[in-house]
Amino acid sequence: MQRDKFFKEIDNLTHPNERLIKTHCSYCGMQCGMNLRVNTITNKIIGVEPRYDWPVTVGKMCPKGVTAYQQTNHKDRLLKPLIRDDASLKGTKEGFREASWEEAYDLIAAKFKELQEQYGKDSLSVFSGVSMTNEKCYLTGKFARVALGTRYIDYNGRFCMSSAAGGFLRSFGVDRGSTLPWTDIHETDCLFIAGSNTAECHPTSMFRVWAVQERGGYLIVADPRETPIARRADIHLDLKPGTDLALANGILNLLIQNGYADEEFVRQHTNGFEETKELVKEFTPEYTSELTGVAIEKIVRAAEIYGKAPNAIVMFARGVEQQHKGVDNVSAYVNLALVTGKIGRTKAGVATFTGQGNGQGGREHGQKADLLPGYRKITNPKHVQEVCDVWGITPEEMPGPGVSAYEMFELMEKKTIRGLYLLCSNPAVSAPNLNFVRQAMKNLDFMVCADFYLSESAEFADVVLPSVTWSEDEGTVTNLEGRIIKINQAQEPIGESKPDWKIQVELAERLGRGKYFSHLHTAKDVADEFRLATKGGYADYYGATWDKIDKQDGVFWPCKDEKDAGTPHMFLDKKFYHEDGRAKICALPYRPPAEEPDEQYPLRLTTGRVVYHYLSGNQTRRIPFLKDMCPEPFVEVHPETALKYDINHEENVRLFTRRGEGIYRVKITEAIRQDTVFVPYHFGHEQSINLLTIAALDPMSRMPEFKACAAQIEKLEQKKVQ
Amino acid sequence: MKKRLYLELENCIGCRSCLAACTQCGGHEERNRNYVYDVNPLVNRQTMPLMCLHCVNPACARSCPAQAIQIHETGAVLSALVEKCIGCQNCTIACPYGIPKFDTEQNLMYKCDLCIDRTKDGIPPMCASVCPTNTLQWLTDEEIENKKQHNLDNGKWVTSMPYLEGETNVKISLPGILQGVTKLF
Numbered sequence: 001m002q003r004d005k006f007f008k009e010i011d012n013l014t015h016p017n018e019r020l021i022k023t024h025c026s027y028c029g030m031q032c033g034m035n036l037r038v039n040t041i042t043n044k045i046i047g048v049e050p051r052y053d054w055p056v057t058v059g060k061m062c063p064k065g066v067t068a069y070q071q072t073n074h075k076d077r078l079l080k081p082l083i084r085d086d087a088s089l090k091g092t093k094e095g096f097r098e099a100s101w102e103e104a105y106d107l108i109a110a111k112f113k114e115l116q117e118q119y120g121k122d123s124l125s126v127f128s129g130v131s132m133t134n135e136k137c138y139l140t141g142k143f144a145r146v147a148l149g150t151r152y153i154d155y156n157g158r159f160c161m162s163s164a165a166g167g168f169l170r171s172f173g174v175d176r177g178s179t180l181p182w183t184d185i186h187e188t189d190c191l192f193i194a195g196s197n198t199a200e201c202h203p204t205s206m207f208r209v210w211a212v213q214e215r216g217g218y219l220i221v222a223d224p225r226e227t228p229i230a231r232r233a234d235i236h237l238d239l240k241p242g243t244d245l246a247l248a249n250g251i252l253n254l255l256i257q258n259g260y261a262d263e264e265f266v267r268q269h270t271n272g273f274e275e276t277k278e279l280v281k282e283f284t285p286e287y288t289s290e291l292t293g294v295a296i297e298k299i300v301r302a303a304e305i306y307g308k309a310p311n312a313i314v315m316f317a318r319g320v321e322q323q324h325k326g327v328d329n330v331s332a333y334v335n336l337a338l339v340t341g342k343i344g345r346t347k348a349g350v351a352t353f354t355g356q357g358n359g360q361g362g363r364e365h366g367q368k369a370d371l372l373p374g375y376r377k378i379t380n381p382k383h384v385q386e387v388c389d390v391w392g393i394t395p396e397e398m399p400g401p402g403v404s405a406y407e408m409f410e411l412m413e414k415k416t417i418r419g420l421y422l423l424c425s426n427p428a429v430s431a432p433n434l435n436f437v438r439q440a441m442k443n444l445d446f447m448v449c450a451d452f453y454l455s456e457s458a459e460f461a462d463v464v465l466p467s468v469t470w471s472e473d474e475g476t477v478t479n480l481e482g483r484i485i486k487i488n489q490a491q492e493p494i495g496e497s498k499p500d501w502k503i504q505v506e507l508a509e510r511l512g513r514g515k516y517f518s519h520l521h522t523a524k525d526v527a528d529e530f531r532l533a534t535k536g537g538y539a540d541y542y543g544a545t546w547d548k549i550d551k552q553d554g555v556f557w558p559c560k561d562e563k564d565a566g567t568p569h570m571f572l573d574k575k576f577y578h579e580d581g582r583a584k585i586c587a588l589p590y591r592p593p594a595e596e597p598d599e600q601y602p603l604r605l606t607t608g609r610v611v612y613h614y615l616s617g618n619q620t621r622r623i624p625f626l627k628d629m630c631p632e633p634f635v636e637v638h639p640e641t642a643l644k645y646d647i648n649h650e651e652n653v654r655l656f657t658r659r660g661e662g663i664y665r666v667k668i669t670e671a672i673r674q675d676t677v678f679v680p681y682h683f684g685h686e687q688s689i690n691l692l693t694i695a696a697l698d699p700m701s702r703m704p705e706f707k708a709c710a711a712q713i714e715k716l717e718q719k720k721v722q
Numbered sequence: 723m724k725k726r727l728y729l730e731l732e733n734c735i736g737c738r739s740c741l742a743a744c745t746q747c748g749g750h751e752e753r754n755r756n757y758v759y760d761v762n763p764l765v766n767r768q769t770m771p772l773m774c775l776h777c778v779n780p781a782c783a784r785s786c787p788a789q790a791i792q793i794h795e796t797g798a799v800l801s802a803l804v805e806k807c808i809g810c811q812n813c814t815i816a817c818p819y820g821i822p823k824f825d826t827e828q829n830l831m832y833k834c835d836l837c838i839d840r841t842k843d844g845i846p847p848m849c850a851s852v853c854p855t856n857t858l859q860w861l862t863d864e865e866i867e868n869k870k871q872h873n874l875d876n877g878k879w880v881t882s883m884p885y886l887e888g889e890t891n892v893k894i895s896l897p898g899i900l901q902g903v904t905k906l907f
Contacts, residue, residue: 010845010846011843011845013748013839013840013843013845015748047746048746049746050848050851050852052851059846059851059852060851060852060853060854061739061743061852061854062737062739062852062854063737063738063739063741063742065739065852066742066743066746066852067742189906189907199735199737199855200735200737203735203737203739203854203855204854205854206733206854206856207733207853207854207855207856210733210855210856211856213900214900214903215903215906216904216905216906217905217906218905218906226766226767227767228735228736228767228769229735231766231767231768232732232900308907309907310906310907611735611736611737611738612738625741625742625745629738639764649764668764669763669764669765669766670764670765671765671766671767
């Protein structure tokens with residue numbers, strides 16, 4: 001299926017006493033295929049071998065993928081539960097002692113019951129993540145609602161994909177991150193990529209991106225930095241951080257003014273064109289240039305190329321989404337495809353680069369404060385009834401909607417939330433405004449953290465439960481295409497570590513809710529219940545059996561039944577998911593970032609990733625090769641700006657905002673705007689750039705504005721006397 | 723069919739996956755054997771790999787007083803034989819690209835052997851297998867010919883003009899992959 005020009009029949013190298021386990025990477029949404037090498041005598045994972053027969057990535061891996069296997073038997077793995085009796089040591093690594101699962105479960109059950117009896121069901125909360133299988137994400141939602149009975153569950157997708165989800169829902173009525181498979185990318189004629197450092201964050205997309213240019217197609221990149229992908233772009237729209245909405249409106253205006261709108265498509269398949277056309281009139285090239293800082297000629301040329309391209313794909317990522325208008329940014333870029341009709345066919349469409357491994361699937365099945373499995377709404381009585389039927393509870397027992405990830409910390413600070421079960425996430429590094437968030441975590445009466453390493457967030461816990469890595473369990477993940485794929489188990493869990501789904505089943509039993517969970521003995525049991533729970537929802541996985549996934553090289557959702565092969569391309573019938581079958585072209589007034597530079601804080605701070613690390617770095621900072629390549633954060637500064645502050649390459653400076661500060665090593669580069677500085681966010685404790693970022697939330701997605709705030713630099717070192 | 727390593731320098735994004743993968747090759751003792759350079763670090767993000775080019779008449783082997791550097795029948799210039807290498811580092815000095823690395827503890831040279839345990843059986847080397855950008859590719863001569871971009875004055879594959887060393891088994895697209903490409907519209 002979808003074997004393209006990059007696919008080659010290659011036999012793998014196998015060594016004696018070794019077997020290869022076909023699986024996928026543990027990290028980003030690309031979910032590159034890989035084979036884990038397992039020693040047949042020790043039954044331990046010992047290395048990696050390319051998976052040439054995976055059609056999306058044909059053996060390719062980034063340095064994180066190549067070294068991912070080193071996580072499993074790493075010396076830092078947690079092998080037993082840890083308990084800390086002295087709460088005054090919260091926020092440090094100190095005071096933990098090893099304990100049995102029995103003791104840990106007993107303590108958790110007692111504390112959870114005590115808190116709920118005293119302060120009500122909603123005094124407990126679950127904070128989860130999407131770097132784990134669909135089955136685990138699904139069960140975590142059920143665990144919160146059925147075992148704990150709390151409304152407060154949310155997840156780290158609020159720091160990652162929620163703006164894309166909100167934008168797609170508004171524009172299309174459905175949230176599948178890509179309207180087409182990745183194997184279409186190299187065949188399109190123009191890629192318009194906004195706010196995505198693709199080469200570093202999704203490197204294995206790059207051979208397809210470059211192939212567009214090799215064929216004579218165009219690459220347009222919008223980014224405040226000249227990232228490795230922007231370096232080779234035909235047009236680099238080097239905008240000020242936080243001004244994407246103006247840029248997208250300006251391009252849309254030019255497309256309409258210059259006759260590139262597909263009037264037939266707009267009339268038949270969309271709503272909202274006329275008012276949008278009116279609104280974007282204001283965004284002349286001159287005005288757009290003034291707002292964004294991008295040269296007029298570049299804006300005009302980008303619109304011309306996108307307009308003329310027979311096929312084009314608009315792609316974006318956290319750069320546009322992690323803003324307090326992230327949802328609007330997404331809809332504004334989707335507008336380009338809708339107005340020109342470059343969607344609903346092969347080789348043309350819209351896609352977001354999903355950040356986390358299961359950023360797509362993990363947001364669909366009930367970890368979000370207001371969602372239930374199959375992308376059902378917890379505020380819709382019919383949806384609630386459907387899920388209750390699978391779970392065996394009554395609608396009265398279903399808790400209402402909770403609040404978003406960052407807002408949960410606000411409730412912890414206010415003592416509305418007193419207990420936390422944290423898994424698969426490291427918000428003590430990844431949340432914005434960390435001084436506040438860390439204090440909120442300290443403020444909890446009782447906190448449990450499940451992780452396979454002692455993360456910075458685990459340092460705030462009373463009990464730490466050792467979970468397993470991706471290679472010690474099995475289940476499905478939905479990659480950035482919307483393709484459901486299978487993660488296979490390569491090794492038995494090390495030490496006493498357990499998969500999260502098992503921890504939840506056993507904990508539910510301790511909490512007296514065993515009858516809703518005790519039938520789940522294996523990951524496959526969870527998978528079967530999960531598929532059933534999605535049946536009839538619009539993210540319908542019912543037909544995506546493990547067998548089918550294996551036979552077809554993955555299954556694109558929706559996949560409703562056994563006969564359904566899945567849906568690689570969305571909207572081929574030009575039917576969108578709003579009730580009238582039309583897509584919505586959105587009229588979106590521009591608003592600047594929540595915090596604009598001023599005299600006191602004249603620089604724009606933006607954050608992002610480097611190729612060697614993944615998210616909070618809890619995994620990648622422990623891998624020797626990746627640590628060697630990027631051991632610490634840095635601040636990228638333009639040479640002109642450096643001159644102004646009298647700072648040099650490699651010099652340490654103090655970078656600060658209204659919320660926090662940090663000491664960073666200067667990296668001078670012309671590949672950034674003069675008014676902007678950049679720091680990667682993968683580092684913990686005092687190195688976390690999120691001590692400085694702002695928690696201005698998008699009104700719809702509740703996504704914080706990681707990508708733009710006002711900052712200032714202070715020189716630390718005295719000039720050497722010549 | 724004989725395949726060669728082919729380098730398309732313009733594609734490089736500096737991810738160094740090739741170096742990470744190099745350590746994974748069975749015969750490499752978890753040490754990477756090649757290089758990726760920032761071309762102009764204070765200016766832009768351009769990077770390029772510097773791989774052993776497996777010269778047809780390699781200076782490293784010629785300069786070795788102990789004849790420790792063997793050439794495999796596939797053309798791969800192998801790492802120094804442990805039992806013969808005397809640790810003189812002549813090879814590193816002789817190589818116009820400075821490829822051979824030196825292990826000071828073991829007093830041994832080590833270099834890229836083109837993953838000979840893979841390539842002898844037609845399996846691509848680790849670096850070209852994983853390279854996310856197709857900077858490193860494993861291609862037949864015909865596929866390389868079809869790349870068309872190598873309009874060098876002397877019609878030969880050499881690594882620089884005027885060339886430093888001579889014909890190499892590894893091929894590099896010097897003019898850059900996008901030169902001569904006609905835009906679609």
